[in-house]
Amino acid sequence: MFxxxxxxxxxxxxxxxxxxxxxxxNELEHKKTDSGFTLAKAIRSGIKNPDSSIGIYAGDAxxxxxxxxxxxxxxxxxxxxxxxxxxxxDVRSLxxxxxxxxxxHIKSTRIRVARNLKGFNFPCHISLSHxxxxxxxxxxxxxxxxxxxxxxxxxxxxxxxxxxxxxKKDNLWFEKGDRFQDAAGINSDFPKCRGxxxxxxxxxxxxxxxxxxxxxxxxxxxxxxxxxxxHLFRSLEVLNAILDFTRDNTYGYLTSCPTNIGTxxxxxxxxxxxxxxxxxxxxxxxxxxxxxxxxxxxGEKTCVENAIFDISNCQRLGISESEIIRNLxxxxxxxxxxxxxx
Ligand code: ADP
Ligand code: ARG
Numbered sequence: 612m613f614x615x616x617x618x619x620x621x622x623x624x625x626x627x628x629x630x631x632x633x634x635x636x637n638e639l640e641h642k643k644t645d646s647g648f649t650l651a652k653a654i655r656s657g658i659k660n661p662d663s664s665i666g667i668y669a670g671d672a673x674x675x676x677x678x679x680x681x682x683x684x685x686x687x688x689x690x691x692x693x694x695x696x697x698x699x700x701d702v703r704s705l706x707x708x709x710x711x712x713x714x715x716h717i718k719s720t721r722i723r724v725a726r727n728l729k730g731f732n733f734p735c736h737i738s739l740s741h742x743x744x745x746x747x748x749x750x751x752x753x754x755x756x757x758x759x760x761x762x763x764x765x766x767x768x769x770x771x772x773x774x775x776x777x778x779k780k781d782n783l784w785f786e787k788g789d790r791f792q793d794a795a796g797i798n799s800d801f802p803k804c805r806g807x808x809x810x811x812x813x814x815x816x817x818x819x820x821x822x823x824x825x826x827x828x829x830x831x832x833x834x835x836x837x838x839x840x841x842h843l844f845r846s847l848e849v850l851n852a853i854l855d856f857t858r859d860n861t862y863g864y865l866t867s868c869p870t871n872i873g874t875x876x877x878x879x880x881x882x883x884x885x886x887x888x889x890x891x892x893x894x895x896x897x898x899x900x901x902x903x904x905x906x907x908x909x910g911e912k913t914c915v916e917n918a919i920f921d922i923s924n925c926q927r928l929g930i931s932e933s934e935i936i937r938n939l940x941x942x943x944x945x946x947x948x949x950x951x952x953x
Pocket of ligand 1 (some may be wrong): 719720721723782826831877880881887906908909910911921
């Protein structure tokens with residue numbers, strides 16, 4: 612069944628609703644990628660969820676070309692990036708020092724990148740047998756890692772409750788996707804062929820078949836964000852040599868959600884801001900000024916508990932990896948200064 616743009620829920624402020632004019636809709640309605648992904652599939656999450664902010668997902672790398680008339684304006688508005696610009700990449704080693712050495716405010720730093728493998732559809736459009744084949748390929752690569760990256764894989768389907776409890780406590784586990792991902796099709800066959808890999812020291816991890824084929828993560832109880840960054844990118848060099856990731860000259864790494872393309876990197880800190888919690892306008896203005904995003908303590912679309920905010924970069928495209936870290940560093944220094952002043 613196919614639906615005209617007018618079916619977007621009333622009151623929805625999603626970017627897909629804003630940019631999908633009847634003209635674009637008519638042009639794209641009957642198009643398909645080589646793997647059979649359609650506009651109807653791409654926009655189903657935005658149709659089902661009136662509170663979507665974006666509302667569209669890609670089913671494969673080719674979706675960004677075939678449906679570029681709708682993806683381009685959304686990408687341009689979200690990332691402030693024009694298609695004529697080049698997406699820079701720069702992962703040089705940084706030495707910015709700890710922001711909050713005593714960890715009075717910053718409890719931990721987590722940096723993740725998303726990666727999808729060439730030759731497989733993205734998670735909202737993949738069959739069970741391909742998801743299984745993909746999981747096998749990824750596990751083989753992860754279990755071949757050596758030295759400080761050596762670790763174990765815990766499949767969501769078969770890990771025992773006690774272990775899961777510990778992995779949750781350590782913030783390493785992931786759950787079934789939210790209603791936005793669900794409507795997109797990302798939860799199909801859940802929990803089959805999903806899992807978490809972590810190194811023995813639990814600082815390096817990989818989420819397999821969550822919103823993207825891979826989320827590659829470094830998580831440490833530190834405020835030294837540049838150190839975390841340096842470690843993560845050294846690990847990525849190793850993975851790059853054994854897995855083949857989709858990358859586009861204009862849009863960088865291609866991901867399920869257009870908010871994640873480019874560097875696909877989200878560098879976040881868990882930061883305690885007792886005073887600013889009572890002055891949220893001030894905090895949100897600072898975040899806006901420094902191009903930062905504020906999430907809840909348990910991740911996207913969750914609430915803030917015990918004044919622990921998740922603060923991260925907002926922009927991922929048209930900006931290099933190193934620049935993201937430098938900007939985050941500057942923004943966090945300003946936020947901590949404001950907290951101390953209150
Ligand atoms: P993603 O970062 O993959 O886009 P989420 O915002 O849902 O997705 O975050 C994923 C998980 O990582 C959540 O459980 C969240 O609490 C945890 N997390 C995020 N940032 C940090 C951090 N700096 N320290 C510890 N845990 C974090
Ligand atoms: N699809 C959701 C929305 O439009 C989430 C977008 C960004 N988050 C993500 N996990 N991709 O609001």
